[in-house]
Amino acid sequence: MPKSVADLAAFDVRLTDARLAFAGAKLFDGLGFTLEAGLWTCLLGPSGVGKTSLLRLLAGLIPDTDGVIDCGDGAPLAGRLAYMGQQDLLLPWLSAEANVALGARLRGQAPDRVRARAMLARVGLAGREADLPRTLSGGMRQRVALARTLMEDKPVVLMDEPFSALDAITRHRIQDLAADVLAGRTVLLVTHDPAEALRLGHRILVMSGAPARLEDTAPPPGVPPRDPAAPDMGGQLGLLLGRLAAAAF
Secondary structure, three states: OOOOHHHOOOOOEEEEEEEEEEOOEEEEEEEEEEEOOOOEEEEEOOOOOOHHHHHHHHOOOOOOOEEEEEOOOOOOOOOOEEEEOOOOOOOOOOOHHHHHOHHHHHOOOOOOHHHHHHHHHHOOOOOOOOOOHHHOOHHHHHHHHHHHHHHOOOOEEEEEOOOOOOOHHHHHHHHHHHHHHOOOOEEEEEOOOHHHHHHHOOEEEEEEOOOOEEEEEOOOOOOOOOOOOOHHHHHHHHHHHHHHHHHOO
């Protein structure tokens, strides 16, 4: 079964002096920031500024890059994070249950079918364990992907626009679900949607420039997931859109 919030190891993730270049152009040069333990940090910025590259750098998916990742407890971040991307990446020939347990199979471990079913139930898919991805709606597929992320049971979760392909209503529901099931974990969410960042973020960063820099912007008061109809959300959205428009130039 999923661990309680109290059982999760809480630690900040601090990145310092990150440097990365593509085709001779500097994407980062001395970039640094901190993911605060147990909170959602949302990262916004124009296309091509390096948001996904930053996520991949933290995940260890870009070799030979400069930068120091410090978790504060002396242990490496590798092995203590889960990654959820924009596409659900479900294997079409595997059932929902088998997709959720895929990580264990890839590591040569015996899948924990009981736990995989518990994860599917937690995201509202009890009874759909044997279904193939082609029989599931887009929202259901994304819930399977979220269950697979939970199955890894890591204290740090990196998410790269995981809800962007969903319709507005389904997206709203999955945001609520993700905020619930990932409570207590340290989450970095890359998104192009300022309204999503305002709903989910304890902290909101805007990435801009070349080489890229990061700037804080104040989230609205209250605990995520926030009500998009709350009176202060409209004003905050306007301010954030203005920051993003300025960052695009």
